[in-house]
Amino acid sequence: LIPDELDPPDHTKYRALLNPMFAPGTVSKMTQDVRAQAVSLIGRLAEQSGCEFMGSFAKPFPVSIFLRLMGLPLEQMATFLKWEADALHSETMEPKIAAIRAIHDRLIEAIEERRREPRDDLISHALKARIDGRPLTQSELVGFGVMMFLAGLDTVSSALGLFFKHLALHPEQQADLRARPARIAPAVDEMLRAFPVVTTNRRVMQDVELSGVHMKAGDWVTIQTSSATLDPAEHADPRRVDFDRQNKASGVFAYGPHRCLGSHLARLELRIALEEWTSRLPLFHIHPGSKPLLHGGSVFGVDRLELAW
Numbered sequence: 001l002i003p004d005e006l007d008p009p010d011h012t013k014y015r016a017l018l019n020p021m022f023a024p025g026t027v028s029k030m031t032q033d034v035r036a037q038a039v040s041l042i043g044r045l046a047e048q049s050g051c052e053f054m055g056s057f058a059k060p061f062p063v064s065i066f067l068r069l070m071g072l073p074l075e076q077m078a079t080f081l082k083w084e085a086d087a088l089h090s091e092t093m094e095p096k097i098a099a100i101r102a103i104h105d106r107l108i109e110a111i112e113e114r115r116r117e118p119r120d121d122l123i124s125h126a127l128k129a130r131i132d133g134r135p136l137t138q139s140e141l142v143g144f145g146v147m148m149f150l151a152g153l154d155t156v157s158s159a160l161g162l163f164f165k166h167l168a169l170h171p172e173q174q175a176d177l178r179a180r181p182a183r184i185a186p187a188v189d190e191m192l193r194a195f196p197v198v199t200t201n202r203r204v205m206q207d208v209e210l211s212g213v214h215m216k217a218g219d220w221v222t223i224q225t226s227s228a229t230l231d232p233a234e235h236a237d238p239r240r241v242d243f244d245r246q247n248k249a250s251g252v253f254a255y256g257p258h259r260c261l262g263s264h265l266a267r268l269e270l271r272i273a274l275e276e277w278t279s280r281l282p283l284f285h286i287h288p289g290s291k292p293l294l295h296g297g298s299v300f301g302v303d304r305l306e307l308a309w
């Protein structure tokens with residue numbers, strides 16, 4: 001979120017500005033919109049007896065929410081999906097850079113449109129915002145949009161992929177959610193705990209030694225903090241998914257100043273996806289003969305998940 005060319009304000013000032021846009025009350029007003037996107041994607045599957053879940057739902061669903069929030073046309077879905085895939089999953093740097101540049105340019109275009117004609121979307125709200133009494137610079141506005149894109153899409157897709165893979169392999173738990181939809185919200189929390197997807201990275205600010213490991217100022221470190229939710233000292237039999245587990249609350253959205261801005265939106269998207277799938281489509285399982293394909297990386301997730309029903 002922090003632009004290079006300014007002496008940036010404290011990160012907490014950015015968060016003070018953005019937090020209200022993603023607070024529980026604001027997010028709950030998005031429920032209808034989020035549900036409409038889920039219903040529209042699932043509607044297309046109702047006539048089928050199976051699908052590749054990632055391409056048919058897990059990837060387009062959060063992108064459709066992002067487009068709605070930013071006031072961008074849903075018709076650009078395929079373009080944004082391609083940019084997302086290139087930016088986050090290319091093996092080489094060139095397509096990554098080209099995709100980020102393309103997102104950057106598309107956001108600048110949208111910012112200019114909203115300056116001329118404000119609407120009820122996040123770009124228009126960000127244009128009205130003030131930090132230290134001044135409006136956000138173009139680079140801060142674009143930084144906000146790119147951050148939303150990078151932080152809010154792959155994470156939700158990955159969580160959906162891992163949740164649905166688990167439910168496909170555990171029909172008794174899927175049947176439980178179908179019979180008692182009120183259990184979907186706690187089930188989301190429990191599956192978030194059991195399947196942490198994000199690995200965080202930090203730059204070392206000063207030379208330090210930690211448990212015999214020397215780190216130098218400027219080094220990058222990868223910190224698997226989210227796997228604390230699999231700590232057997234905190235969670236008995238941590239790999240077991242138990243919707244009745246009491247201490248589901250966990251650090252999957254991290255702690256402190258960089259705690260996930262979109263945690264309430266993420267939970268809403270995951271809950272609604274499960275509610276609509278279980279109420280509209282029959283019990284699903286892994287397509288016979290297929291194998292889910294997973295990937296590692298800074299966001300752990302699923303490449304292919306063939307479901308049948």
Ligand code: HEM
Nearest residue numbers: 151152155156159198200252253254258259260261262266
């Ligand atoms: C299951 C879904 C998600 C998970 C597991 C997740 C997890 C996380 C984690 C662990 C961090 C901390 C990263 C760090 O400290 O380096 C983070 C930060 C962030 N997340 Fe999420 N996230 C999810 C969905 C979303 C969504 C839907 C949005 C969209 C608004 C979002 C926006 C952000 C932003 C903007 C940050 C950076 C916050 C800051 O640096 O102040 N996330 N997320």
